[in-house]
Amino acid sequence: xxxxxxxxxxxxxxxxxxxxxxxxxxxxxxxxxxxxxxxxxxxxxxxxxxxxxxxxxxxxxxxxxxxxxxxxxxxxxxxxxxxxxxxxxxxxxxxxxxxxxxxxxxxxxxxxxxxxxxxxxxxxxxxxxxxxxxxxxxxxxxxxxxxxxxxxxxxxxxxxxxxxxxxxxxxxxxxxxxxxxxxxxxxxxxxxxxxxxxxxxxxxxxxxxxxxxxxxxxxxxxxxxxxxxxxxxxxxxxxxxxxxxxxxxxxxxxxxxxxxxxxxxxxxxxxxxxxxxxxxxxxxxxxxxxxxxxxxxxxxxxxxxxxxxxxxxxxxxxxxxxxxxxxxxxxxxxxxxxxxxxxxxxxxxxxxxxxxxxxxxxxxxxxxxxxxxxxxxxxxxxxxxxxxxxxxxxxxxxxxxxxxxxxxxxxxxxxxxxxxxxxxxxxxxxxxxxxxxxxxxxxxxxxxxxxxxxxxxxxxxxxxxxxxxxxxxxxxxxxxxxxxxxxxxxxxxxxxxxxxxxxxxxxxxxxxxx
Numbered sequence: 246x247x248x249x250x251x252x253x254x255x256x257x258x259x260x261x262x263x264x265x266x267x268x269x270x271x272x273x274x275x276x277x278x279x280x281x282x283x284x285x286x287x288x289x290x291x292x293x294x295x296x297x298x299x300x301x302x303x304x305x306x307x308x309x310x311x312x313x314x315x316x317x318x319x320x321x322x323x324x325x326x327x328x329x330x331x332x333x334x335x336x337x338x339x340x341x342x343x344x345x346x347x348x349x350x351x352x353x354x355x356x357x358x359x360x361x362x363x364x365x366x367x368x369x370x371x372x373x374x375x376x377x378x379x380x381x382x383x384x385x386x387x388x389x390x391x392x393x394x395x396x397x398x399x400x401x402x403x404x405x406x407x408x409x410x411x412x413x414x415x416x417x418x419x420x421x422x423x424x425x426x427x428x429x430x431x432x433x434x435x436x437x438x439x440x441x442x443x444x445x446x447x448x449x450x451x452x453x454x455x456x457x458x459x460x461x462x463x464x465x466x467x468x469x470x471x472x473x474x475x476x477x478x479x480x481x482x483x484x485x486x487x488x489x490x491x492x493x494x495x496x497x498x499x500x501x502x503x504x505x506x507x508x509x510x511x512x513x514x515x516x517x518x519x520x521x522x523x524x525x526x527x528x529x530x531x532x533x534x535x536x537x538x539x540x541x542x543x544x545x546x547x548x549x550x551x552x553x554x555x556x557x558x559x560x561x562x563x564x565x566x567x568x569x570x571x572x573x574x575x576x577x578x579x580x581x582x583x584x585x586x587x588x589x590x591x592x593x594x595x596x597x598x599x600x601x602x603x604x605x606x607x608x609x610x611x612x613x614x615x616x617x618x619x620x621x622x623x624x625x626x627x628x629x630x631x632x633x634x635x636x637x638x639x640x641x642x643x644x645x646x647x648x649x650x651x652x653x654x655x656x657x658x659x660x661x662x663x664x665x666x667x668x669x670x671x672x673x674x675x676x677x678x679x680x681x682x683x684x685x686x687x688x689x690x691x692x693x694x695x696x697x698x699x700x701x702x703x704x705x706x707x708x709x710x711x712x713x714x715x716x717x718x719x720x721x722x723x724x725x726x727x728x729x730x731x732x733x734x735x736x737x738x739x740x741x742x743x744x745x746x747x748x749x750x751x752x753x754x755x756x757x758x759x
Contacts, residue, residue: 375418380426392558417469475730642683
C-alpha cells in the first residue's frame with residue numbers, strides 16, 4: 246500500500262462521512278424551512294444589534310438586526326409571500342429558458358447535435374471542453390446554470406461516462422470558477438465600481454479600471470480548466486462509479502447512429518439557429534441599437550442585451566428545436582411542440598417547491614440583516630489580528646469564502662465588504678486591485694458547497710435525473726474536492742502572480758501608488 250493510495254482512501258472516507266451526514270439532513274425544501282425558522286429565532290435573539298456599515302464617502306451607516314418574529318414583520322412577510330416567490334431571481338430564468346431547451350430536447354435536436362459533437366471530440370477531452378464552455382457561458386450571466394450544467398450530464402452520459410461527473414464539472418466551472426474568464430463580463434464593471442468606492446474612503450482621487458484584474462482572470466481560467474479536469478477525472482468520477490444511474494431509460498440520450506432523416510433535421514436545425522444568431526447580431530450591430538446601453542456598449546452600463554439573455558436562449562433553442570422536429574418527423578404538428586413544453590415543465594415541479602421554500606428563507610435572511618452582521622464581524626475580526634500583508638490576503642480570501650456560504654450575491658457581498666477590506670488593506674500598502682482579485686477567489690470557490698445558493702436546488706434536480714437518491718450530502722461530497730482544489734490552487738496562484746510581479750490587469754499594481 247502506497248502513501249498516496251492511503252491518503253486517497255482516507256479522503257474518500259471523509260467524503261463518505263460528509264455524504265452520509267449530509268443525506269441524513271431533511272429534504273432540501275424542508276432544510277430551507279428550518280433555516281427560515283432559525284433566522285426568525287436568531288433575529289429575535291439579536292434584535293437591535295447595531296451594525297456599522299462603512300459608507301463610500303466616509304463614516305458609517307448604522308443598521309440594526311431586525312426581529313422577524315415581530316407582528317409587523319410576520320404580516321409583511323405574509324403580504325409579500327406571493328411576490329417574493331414570483332420574483333425569486335432564479336425561478337423565472339429557469340422556467341423560461343427550460344421552455345426552449347425542452348422543445349430542443351424533446352424533439353431530439355440536442356441529442357442529435359451531441360452525437361455529432363462526440364463523433365470528433367475525444368472522450369478524454371470532454372472534461373476540459375465542458376469546463377471551458379462553462380466558464381465562457383458566464384458572459385451570459387445565468388445561462389450556464391440552465392444550459393451548460395444539464396448539457397454536461399447529457400454529454401458525459403452519451404459518451405459512456407458517468408453523467409453526474411459531467412454535471413459536477415460544469416457546475417464547478419459555472420459556479421466555483423465564475424470569477425475566472427477569457428473575456429470581460431458585466432461583473433468586472435460592477436466589482437471595479439465598488440472597489441473604487443471603497444478606495445475613495447482613503448483617497449478621493451483613486452480610479453479603478455474595470456479591467457484591473459483582466460490578465461489575472463484570463464490566467465485563472467486556464468488554471469480552473471486544468472485543476473477542474475484533474476479533479477473530475479482523477480477524484481470525482483472514480484468515486485461516482487459506485488453511484489448507480491437509475492434514471493428513466495426513456496429520458497436518457499441514446500448513442501445510435503443518426504438516421505438520414507435525423508441528419509437532415511440536424512442540418513436544418515443548425516441553419517435555423519445560425520439564422521437566429523445572424524438576426525440577433527444584425528439587431529445589435531447599429532450604434533443606436535436598442536440592445537445597447539446608453540453609452541452604446543453591449544457589455545457595460547447594464548445594456549438590454551445582457552438582461553435579454555434568457556429570452557434569447559429561449560428563442561435560439563425553440564426555433565431549431567421546432568425545425569428539427571418537423572424535418573426529422575419527431576413532431577407531427579403544433580400540439581407536439583406544446584406537449585414538449587408541458588412535459589419539460591412537469592419535470593420542474595420539485596424544483597418549484599424548493600424554490601418557494603428557498604425564496605421564503607432568503608427574504609427573511611435579508612430582511613433580518615444577519616448576513617450583514619456576519620460579513621462585517623468577520624472582516625473586522627481579520628483586521629484586528631494585524632497580520633503580515635500576504636497572510637492578510639489569504640485570511641481575507643478565507644473570510645470571503647466563509648461569508649459566501651451564507652450570502653449568495655457577489656455584488657451584494659462586495660458592497661458590504663469593499664468599504665471594509667479595500668481601505669483597510671490600503672493602510673497596509675496593498676492596492677485596491679489586489680484586494681479585489683483576492684475577493685474574487687473567495688467569492689467563487691465556495692459557491693458549490695452551500696445549499697443556500699439560489700441555484701443549488703436546480704443542480705440537485707438535474708442530478709436526480711440520473712441518480713434518484715441524490716441529496717444535499719451527495720452533492721456537497723461531490724463538489725467538496727473542487728472547492729478545496731480551487732481554493733488552494735487559486736490562492737497560491739495569486740500569491741505567485743504577486744511574487745513574480747506579473748500585472749493583474751491594465752494599469753494595475755500590487756501596492757498603493759505602485
